[in-house]
Amino acid sequence: MDKSNCNKSAFVGLSGPHHTLAVSVRDPQDNTDYAMAVEWTTPLSVDPPLFGIVISQDKKTHEVIKETGIFAVNILPVERLKEIWGLGTRTAKRQEDKLSRVGLTAVEGTANRHAISIEEAAASFECRVKDEIQMGGFTLFVGEVLAAQAADVVYDTREDMWVPENIGFIFHVASDVFVTNQKSIVQPRK
Numbered sequence: 001m002d003k004s005n006c007n008k009s010a011f012v013g014l015s016g017p018h019h020t021l022a023v024s025v026r027d028p029q030d031n032t033d034y035a036m037a038v039e040w041t042t043p044l045s046v047d048p049p050l051f052g053i054v055i056s057q058d059k060k061t062h063e064v065i066k067e068t069g070i071f072a073v074n075i076l077p078v079e080r081l082k083e084i085w086g087l088g089t090r091t092a093k094r095q096e097d098k099l100s101r102v103g104l105t106a107v108e109g110t111a112n113r114h115a116i117s118i119e120e121a122a123a124s125f126e127c128r129v130k131d132e133i134q135m136g137g138f139t140l141f142v143g144e145v146l147a148a149q150a151a152d153v154v155y156d157t158r159e160d161m162w163v164p165e166n167i168g169f170i171f172h173v174a175s176d177v178f179v180t181n182q183k184s185i186v187q188p189r190k
């Protein structure tokens with residue numbers, strides 16, 4: 001393939017599209033629930049179960065995670081793209097009731113009194129911060145997974161696997177361009 005040199009910062013887009021999730025938190029000051037769109041995420045370990053999220057230090061969600069050490073990760077189906085966009089383009093610093101304004105519902109978590117997840121999510125998992133690393137204006141929060149829940153229709157708990165025909169995930173390409181997984185999945189070993 002013919003190639004040209006790119007700007008170094010192109011690595012962000014080149015490593016995508018990134019699966020975009022919603023991270024939800026409860027502010028202990030006044031029990032207000034917040035959430036933001038997050039695409040810089042990664043599983044880090046199975047045993048112990050660790051998941052990493054990278055959050056800009058100027059976000060409201062960052063402030064609350066620093067205070068409680070608790071967050072939940074929510075996987076929203078592609079039908080909720082508008083809501084994810086709302087979570088990613090409005091800050092709770094200016095709009096306290098951001099979650100309900102975008103049309104999502106907070107529900108109490110199961111593992112910790114500060115944990116909240118999103119009712120409309122196909123799956124959620126609650127995490128406690130085990131470690132954090134500052135990088136430029138961002139923090140990598142390493143969360144230990146305390147509990148996980150998934151909707152039966154999209155997740156086969158016996159096989160421990162998504163039912164890909166039943167869910168479209170939200171992948172961010174750039175600016176307001178997103179893609180989703182195809183209905184028919186290529187299986188290289190078959």
Ligand SMILES: Cc1cc2nc3c(=O)[nH]c(=O)nc-3n(C[C@H](O)[C@H](O)[C@H](O)COP(=O)(O)O)c2cc1C
Pocket residue numbers: 020034035036037038039040041054055056058059060061062084085087088089090091092093098172
């Ligand atoms: C598709 C998409 C993905 C995003 N991914 C991240 C991310 O990985 N980390 C981050 O800090 N901000 C990310 N953002 C930006 C935040 O979601 C956005 O600034 C949000 O308004 C922060 O909300 P808060 O201030 O209420 O916490 C993303 C935005 C969009 C639209």
